[in-house]
Amino acid sequence: MPALPDAATPTHCPYCALQCAMTLTPAPDAVPAVPTVEGRAFPTNRGGLCKKGWTSPALLGSPDRITAPLIRGADGTFREAGWDEALDLVADRLRETRRLHGADAVGVFGGGGLTNEKAYLLGKFARLALGTSRIDYNGRFCMSSAAAAGTRAFGIDRGLPFPVDHLDAAETVLLLGTNVAETMPPFIGHLTGAQAAGGLIVVDPRRTATVRLTENGQGMHVQPTPGSDLVLLLGLIHIVIAERLWDEAYVAERTAGFPELRRSVSVWWPERVASETGVPVPQLREIARRLATGRGTYILTGRGVEQHVDGTDTATAAINLSLLLGLPGSQHSGYGTLTGQGNGQGGREHGQKADQLPGYRKIADPGARRHVAAVWGIDPAIIPGPGLPAAQLLQSLGQPDGIRAFLVHGSNVVVSAPNAAQVAAGLAALDFLVVCDFFLSETAAIADVVLPVTQWAEEEGTITSLEGRVLRRRRAVSAPPGVRDELWVLHELAERLDAPSTFDVDPEAVFEELRLASEGGIADYSGIDYAMLEAGEAAYWPFPRGSAGTPRLFADRFGHPDGLARIVAVAPTPPAEPLNVDGGLTLITGRLLEHYQSGAQTRRVPELAAAQPHARLQLHPATAARLGIDHDALVEVVNGRGTVRCRARLSVDIRPDTVFLPFHFPADESANVLTLDAVDPISGMPEFKKSAVHVSPVIEAVDARPALEVVV
Numbered sequence: 001m002p003a004l005p006d007a008a009t010p011t012h013c014p015y016c017a018l019q020c021a022m023t024l025t026p027a028p029d030a031v032p033a034v035p036t037v038e039g040r041a042f043p044t045n046r047g048g049l050c051k052k053g054w055t056s057p058a059l060l061g062s063p064d065r066i067t068a069p070l071i072r073g074a075d076g077t078f079r080e081a082g083w084d085e086a087l088d089l090v091a092d093r094l095r096e097t098r099r100l101h102g103a104d105a106v107g108v109f110g111g112g113g114l115t116n117e118k119a120y121l122l123g124k125f126a127r128l129a130l131g132t133s134r135i136d137y138n139g140r141f142c143m144s145s146a147a148a149a150g151t152r153a154f155g156i157d158r159g160l161p162f163p164v165d166h167l168d169a170a171e172t173v174l175l176l177g178t179n180v181a182e183t184m185p186p187f188i189g190h191l192t193g194a195q196a197a198g199g200l201i202v203v204d205p206r207r208t209a210t211v212r213l214t215e216n217g218q219g220m221h222v223q224p225t226p227g228s229d230l231v232l233l234l235g236l237i238h239i240v241i242a243e244r245l246w247d248e249a250y251v252a253e254r255t256a257g258f259p260e261l262r263r264s265v266s267v268w269w270p271e272r273v274a275s276e277t278g279v280p281v282p283q284l285r286e287i288a289r290r291l292a293t294g295r296g297t298y299i300l301t302g303r304g305v306e307q308h309v310d311g312t313d314t315a316t317a318a319i320n321l322s323l324l325l326g327l328p329g330s331q332h333s334g335y336g337t338l339t340g341q342g343n344g345q346g347g348r349e350h351g352q353k354a355d356q357l358p359g360y361r362k363i364a365d366p367g368a369r370r371h372v373a374a375v376w377g378i379d380p381a382i383i384p385g386p387g388l389p390a391a392q393l394l395q396s397l398g399q400p401d402g403i404r405a406f407l408v409h410g411s412n413v414v415v416s417a418p419n420a421a422q423v424a425a426g427l428a429a430l431d432f433l434v435v436c437d438f439f440l441s442e443t444a445a446i447a448d449v450v451l452p453v454t455q456w457a458e459e460e461g462t463i464t465s466l467e468g469r470v471l472r473r474r475r476a477v478s479a480p481p482g483v484r485d486e487l488w489v490l491h492e493l494a495e496r497l498d499a500p501s502t503f504d505v506d507p508e509a510v511f512e513e514l515r516l517a518s519e520g521g522i523a524d525y526s527g528i529d530y531a532m533l534e535a536g537e538a539a540y541w542p543f544p545r546g547s548a549g550t551p552r553l554f555a556d557r558f559g560h561p562d563g564l565a566r567i568v569a570v571a572p573t574p575p576a577e578p579l580n581v582d583g584g585l586t587l588i589t590g591r592l593l594e595h596y597q598s599g600a601q602t603r604r605v606p607e608l609a610a611a612q613p614h615a616r617l618q619l620h621p622a623t624a625a626r627l628g629i630d631h632d633a634l635v636e637v638v639n640g641r642g643t644v645r646c647r648a649r650l651s652v653d654i655r656p657d658t659v660f661l662p663f664h665f666p667a668d669e670s671a672n673v674l675t676l677d678a679v680d681p682i683s684g685m686p687e688f689k690k691s692a693v694h695v696s697p698v699i700e701a702v703d704a705r706p707a708l709e710v711v712v
């Protein structure tokens, strides 16, 4: 281990993909002794941090940390164990499962929060140490639809194919299904140009904090029915073509597939689109014209439009619109998707996806297998084929021919996976569950073995941010005794399982191997090394050896062999279940500023937990009145999959046919007991953003109501 710095350490935030730059300074006299944090000048955050970033060091000294491996005993309770005992047990049980049920009975679940080094080594560990094809990760629930659409259209999936600060000069920015003011607060600093030009357009069924940035002439709010974005986009494309607003020269020179698109949108005339989406015709026309005429136009998508069973096609429609307008690759305009998790970009490039090898290579491609096998020093034949995408992988837990032993690294699936009660039942039916985490998350709490690992500020590694820029995470503090680095854990297990390759424990050595494995692939990191990152050089991939990297993609050509972008005609599909029938409502799920994902981390930060202690159901006062629900009343949100009990928050900021729950909370307040595990057939993305529910008041004793209500 390198010696710890005694002065300030420049690093990046542990949470989202904006990867705000921060400085950690030791504060040995603080109780607990956690470093202080300051925002640091950097193009994405310009010194700003959100509440989560400001409070992130608290978790380093959290009393909830697990500081020794935990093994569940015969009595069902955990006991602390030594590392050798725990690792021997894990290796024995995994070997036994493989012997009895075959290698594919062992499954691995990774995360987009893992560093590039961990994600790379986890993919290699699954394929070589376990010999299993059954690995996938939580990014399937996050970026898969946008990734599939980007790959199909451009041949390359880099969330933002341009640096974030290029947005500053835009006059028009269309935000589809993203609430950046809460999910990436410093990002809104890049929208001020569009606001000043009156061109910030936000499409969201709710009037969110992001929508409020459009008020007072700074742009417009478009409030469609949940899940109708694809129709909305087809309608915009129809208008762009009918009014000859498209860039004919660009479409002819840089794209293929336009004639089919033109035919397919002819049926989406404005009045029909208005009646299906609830967006008035004049607004549709105004948006189309604004997008076509503004100087500097960007179209950006978020999870609100992507987390649907037709999410890939919706993202594709957004891309089609941007291609018609000549945005991708232009100097002042563009299209992109806002990657979510800290390493959501790098996490989808280095081989923890079911169908993927490092460098964004396809596992079924013989050339890719040969290249990676040569780096790993093995016969390509021993690399398994494609596995199952996350939702199907989770559905197979505990099934007769499914997964019998499961390893989870960096996800809290009990809270964050769709149809979560089913997932919890699958986990309970396993022969053996191992969870690597810093805390006893809801998933770790039901494991057979929990392996405690170091946190972000206690380890070295790299992260690739939402703009495709590779960044150094640095070690600023020492980890509590008893906690181990995840690379070391994988190394130790690989040794015990007689893996046919090496598993380095030094992150820089792992990165050096990743560079070779990625060389010549789509996400080529071969020209990047720790020294240049240390010096603060801006490393945007693809970064082939000897090149200077690629801050802005697609200037001259797209990633397909012929250099052209593909326009793919798409059509809406019906929702996975009927919505708004028999007095029912549509539930959409998403995020609050204070909490991160399953809340495993942020619910343990006292300041954040105090600000948002519980899930609350956002519903319109008119709907509440119809159902007999008061503000702060206890309600039940029910469907055939589960029940949530929480308090109501009445708000005119949501459509009357729609209710909203954050998914950050467990147990009775867990939104995911209500969501569906139906998936997009192309990407495997579950239908997180619309489920059919019924809402009803729960009759309570008067003294059970919140104090304020009783007084009033």
Ligand SMILES: Nc1nc2c(c(=O)[nH]1)N[C@H]1C(S)=C(S)[C@@H](COP(=O)(O)OP(=O)(O)OC[C@H]3O[C@@H](n4cnc5c(=O)[nH]c(N)nc54)[C@H](O)[C@@H]3O)O[C@H]1N2
Residues within 6 Å of the ligand: 016, 017, 142, 176, 177, 178, 179, 180, 182, 183, 184, 203, 204, 205, 206, 208, 225, 226, 227, 228, 229, 302, 303, 304, 305, 339, 340, 341, 588, 589, 590, 591, 592, 593, 594, 595, 596, 597, 598, 689
């Ligand atoms: N505070 C906080 N920040 C985060 C995270 C977090 O958990 N908490 N997570 C990070 C991660 S991993 C991600 S992926 C990003 C996600 O970032 P966002 O995509 O901004 O987050 P969401 O809240 O999931 O969804 C955004 C919006 O989509 C809207 N929406 C729902 N259904 C529809 C629909 O059918 N159509 C349209 N147009 N909009 C719809 C919701 O009302 C919501 O306001 O945030 C990252 N940042």
Ligand SMILES: Nc1nc2c(c(=O)[nH]1)N[C@H]1C(S)=C(S)[C@@H](COP(=O)(O)OP(=O)(O)OC[C@H]3O[C@@H](n4cnc5c(=O)[nH]c(N)nc54)[C@H](O)[C@@H]3O)O[C@H]1N2
Residues within 6 Å of the ligand: 111, 112, 113, 114, 115, 138, 139, 141, 142, 143, 303, 307, 340, 341, 408, 409, 410, 411, 412, 413, 415, 416, 417, 418, 436, 437, 438, 439, 441, 453, 486, 589, 590, 591, 596, 597, 598, 599, 600, 601, 663, 671, 672, 675, 688
């Ligand atoms: N209903 C609904 N559900 C959703 C979504 C939604 O919008 N609505 N969004 C989806 C999206 S976009 C996402 S990204 C997922 C995220 O949901 P999860 O995959 O559950 O993500 P986290 O809550 O960040 O879980 C990470 C866990 O790993 C631990 N951890 C963090 N870093 C590391 C590490 O380096 N190593 C190890 N071993 N552990 C680590 C944390 O303590 C935590 O317990 O949720 C999805 N679920």
Ligand code: SF4
Residues within 6 Å of the ligand: 013, 014, 015, 016, 017, 018, 019, 020, 045, 048, 049, 050, 051, 052, 053, 054, 183, 184, 185, 186
């Ligand atoms: S916006 Fe994201 S990266 Fe920045 S401080 Fe907040 S959570 Fe961290």
Ligand SMILES: [Mo]
Residues within 6 Å of the ligand: 141, 142, 143, 340, 341
């Ligand atoms: Mo995400």
